[in-house]
Amino acid sequence: MKIRKIAVLTMITCATLLAVSVQASPFAQDASSGQTDEVLFHKATVAAQHSRHAEARSLMETLINSHPDSDYVPLAKFGIANAWYAEGSYQQAELEYRDFVTFFPNRPEVTEARTRIAFIDSGKK
Numbered sequence: 001m002k003i004r005k006i007a008v009l010t011m012i013t014c015a016t017l018l019a020v021s022v023q024a025s026p027f028a029q030d031a032s033s034g035q036t037d038e039v040l041f042h043k044a045t046v047a048a049q050h051s052r053h054a055e056a057r058s059l060m061e062t063l064i065n066s067h068p069d070s071d072y073v074p075l076a077k078f079g080i081a082n083a084w085y086a087e088g089s090y091q092q093a094e095l096e097y098r099d100f101v102t103f104f105p106n107r108p109e110v111t112e113a114r115t116r117i118a119f120i121d122s123g124k125k
Helices: 002-021 037-049 053-066 073-087 090-103 110-122
Strands: none
Touching: 037 053, 037 073, 053 073, 073 090, 073 110, 090 110
């Protein structure tokens, strides 16, 4: 339970930091999802806060697929990993964290992703 709270708090922190740092221009709206990247990320964050992890993952995947150039993409990718982790699906979480580290090696969340990977790996022994 404590791990889930940490994952949710991490996502909230990331969302807050991004909201502060992103320059607000009109966000691109995609015809396939009909929602802006900002709206999708907000809905995903709310779903994660309420432990609706499958819904959060689905919204984040929609964001990534419909807004591939969005500033929210790294946080959505990290959020997908956190949602798997919060559910206890550690193998899937590890794969997502490894992808995150590979594709976004300079993001501040990489340290936490590596910590989670190490934790998951230690449980395999």
